[in-house]
Amino acid sequence: MKISTSAISYRANKMPYPQAKYFKDKLTSSKNVDIICHELTDKDAANSALAMDEYLKNQGINSRIILSQDLKALGLKINNSNIVQFEDFNPQKEKNTVLCVDFCASDRVPSKIYDYIKKADKLYGIDHHKGIDIVDGNYTYINSTINETLPLESVSSYYVDTTAKSASAIIYRFLEALGEDISNSQAYAIFSGLMSDCNKKGLVRCDGENGVIELKKEFVEDKNTYEIYQKLREKLTVKQMKEIAKSVDLISNLTPEEKKFKDSLKDRIVLSPNKKIAYVEITPDDKEWEDLGSDNPITSTILNRFRMDVINNKFQDEKLKDVVLALVFYKAGENYRISAHAKDNSLLKFFDYAKTKTTNSIHQSLGGHSERGGGKIASLDKDTCHKWVLDIISCSDFYD
Numbered sequence: 001m002k003i004s005t006s007a008i009s010y011r012a013n014k015m016p017y018p019q020a021k022y023f024k025d026k027l028t029s030s031k032n033v034d035i036i037c038h039e040l041t042d043k044d045a046a047n048s049a050l051a052m053d054e055y056l057k058n059q060g061i062n063s064r065i066i067l068s069q070d071l072k073a074l075g076l077k078i079n080n081s082n083i084v085q086f087e088d089f090n091p092q093k094e095k096n097t098v099l100c101v102d103f104c105a106s107d108r109v110p111s112k113i114y115d116y117i118k119k120a121d122k123l124y125g126i127d128h129h130k131g132i133d134i135v136d137g138n139y140t141y142i143n144s145t146i147n148e149t150l151p152l153e154s155v156s157s158y159y160v161d162t163t164a165k166s167a168s169a170i171i172y173r174f175l176e177a178l179g180e181d182i183s184n185s186q187a188y189a190i191f192s193g194l195m196s197d198c199n200k201k202g203l204v205r206c207d208g209e210n211g212v213i214e215l216k217k218e219f220v221e222d223k224n225t226y227e228i229y230q231k232l233r234e235k236l237t238v239k240q241m242k243e244i245a246k247s248v249d250l251i252s253n254l255t256p257e258e259k260k261f262k263d264s265l266k267d268r269i270v271l272s273p274n275k276k277i278a279y280v281e282i283t284p285d286d287k288e289w290e291d292l293g294s295d296n297p298i299t300s301t302i303l304n305r306f307r308m309d310v311i312n313n314k315f316q317d318e319k320l321k322d323v324v325l326a327l328v329f330y331k332a333g334e335n336y337r338i339s340a341h342a343k344d345n346s347l348l349k350f351f352d353y354a355k356t357k358t359t360n361s362i363h364q365s366l367g368g369h370s371e372r373g374g375g376k377i378a379s380l381d382k383d384t385c386h387k388w389v390l391d392i393i394s395c396s397d398f399y400d
């Protein structure tokens with residue numbers, strides 16, 4: 001990793017002008033640009049892509065957005081004909097410049113897409129995640145807001161600011177550095193992406209029923225994010241802000257089927273023998289899960305809310321009072337996934353413990369943040385998946 005510690009100090013993480021100019025020059029001298037999002041594309045990734053797509057089109061560039069998600073589940077207002085789903089994408093036929101948004105790890109996309117990224121004519125990226133492994137060597141990686149310094153003239157093809165709360169915010173910093181006039185639709189997209197990631201992290205609470213966004217203390221204290229929030233707000237109408245709150249708070253817009261599924265989860269809870277882990281196992285052949293669209297932003301929001309409710313004992317159930325870890329197992333694409341919420345920032349330590357006891361011949365990954373994370377195994381075989389669930393639950397002795 002090449003990071004110089006001389007030159008300018010910058011706090012509210014503005015993108016240095018030479019970096020923005022570098023992206024501009026490289027991208028606008030390409031004939032075709034494919035903007036690629038991670039698998040199970042979320043609102044942050046999709047909206048980062050939309051804002052960049054609009055920018056590139058304004059510069060006269062042919063750009064496409066390549067993602068993997070139901071557009072309705074993403075709450076996208078437009079059915080952009082330049083959006084291509086992973087499954088419809090034929091990498092053999094193409095050789096374009098690639099811009100990855102909202103991911104920097106190779107396992108965030110299926111191998112077909114990763115092979116395409118590796119073979120791309122030119123590869124660029126903008127992200128805020130840790131664990132970059134998609135490019136070797138030459139990238140910028142920012143991991144602190146305090147007295148962070150970046151060499152003024154240094155530029156990289158991959159720009160990762162892990163202090164940013166969303167990739168959308170970095171797209172804003174890119175346009176800002178170039179002095180671009182941010183359009184209403186770009187502001188709408190960036191604001192949606194920013195709110196969506198911040199809502200997931202509990203930094204804001206989007207209340208769809210009342211159309212309001214409540215900012216938490218940590219959100220306002222994060223100068224970088226708050227500054228972007230304020231600048232975007234100026235560009236949006238009150239009606240648009242309400243609309244965004246509603247579209248981010250997916251839980252307030254559930255269909256009767258989704259509502260039924262959400263309400264049924266409580267009755268499906270199984271406890272580990274020591275009552276420290278509460279989990280729901282949705283088997284890989286679960287028909288209801290499939291009918292709901294499998295893993296998408298709506299179902300993932302339902303599961304997210306459910307796990308938080310368990311951890312915080314919102315169900316006021318005596319049986320759940322000792323629970324420190326809430327897990328859900330479910331099918332996602334070609335993998336069987338686990339998603340988790342833990343108390344006392346214990347999750348990564350639990351995962352480290354579980355990793356040694358749940359390894360088998362199938363590729364397994366477990367990770368995330370100290371309080372929220374997940375993982376997967378590369379199998380949808382019913383017995384294999386069930387065994388994995390039991391193996392993980394058998395690690396509940398970690399909490400004894």
Ligand SMILES: [Mn+2]
Pocket residue numbers: 044045102128165166167197
């Ligand atoms: Mn993101």
